[in-house]
Amino acid sequence: MSVGTYSERSAAKAGENDGFSVPWSRQRPKPRRAVSASLVSAVTILVLLAAWTVSASLQLVSPVFLPSPAAVWAKFVIVARDGFVDATLLQHLLASLWRVFAALIAAILVGVPVGLAIGISRIGRGVFDPLLEFLRPIPPLAYLPLIIIWFGIGEPSKILVIAIAMLAPVALSTAAGVRGVSRERVDAARSLGATRAQVIRHV
Known part of the structure; x- marks a missing residue:
């Protein structure tokens, strides 16, 4: 074996081991780009629209129950332009938003x-918890007839139905938030002279 041949093999072997001896000299594999959730959502919507269009064009379901997307869009334009039941679409939308926000308040x-x-x-807890647990699983449509009998069919009954549906989640979320407050913060506020009302308000 010649000296030149030995040195060439040593240099080649050193070059092969550079990736192991020097970690940063290794070529790192390129990370795969993750598919964004918005792209998946867009593809899902397009697939659903395509399935809807194909089903309507083949009349797999009666057009009375499944009209085509073009027919739905045409009706939407007519309602937005000409209105429905002596009111425009914007007026109906504002009325619905008014009822929702009034019920939320x-x-x-x-x-x-x-x-x-x-x-x-x-x-x-002993007074209100059973009432909320009784009210929470009841769907609003179940007590809608009673509210219509008691309060009529005007705006108050509509707002009341929505408010009753919102009441249990709001109350239970508030109770969970109160119970989740750190005990150390309450003790620190009381040690600084805070009253019960101040603890409830600030802590």
Whole structure:
């Protein structure tokens, strides 16, 4: 074996081991680009629209129950332009938003104090917790006839139905938030001279 041949083999072997002896000299594999959730959502919507269009064109379901996307869009344009039942689409939308936000305000005004009472006081928990647990699983359509009988078919009954549906989640979420407050913060506030009302308000 010649000296030149030995040196060439040593250099080649050293070059092969460079990746092991010097970690940063190795070529790192390129990370795979993850598919974004928005792209998956867009593809899902397009697939659903395509399936809807094919089903409507082949009339797999009666057009009365499954009209084509073009027919739905045409009706939407007509309702938005000409209105429906003596009111435009914008007026219907504003009326619905008014009912939802009025019911939300009513649910907050009632549900937050109830949730505070459940989270702070055992008496409040004993009084309000059974009522909320009884009310929570009942769907709004179940007590809708009673509300219509008691309050009529006007705006108050509509707002009341939505408010009752919102009341239990608002109250239970408030109670969970009160129970989740760190005990150390409450003790620190009391050690600094905070009253019970100040603890409830600030902590």
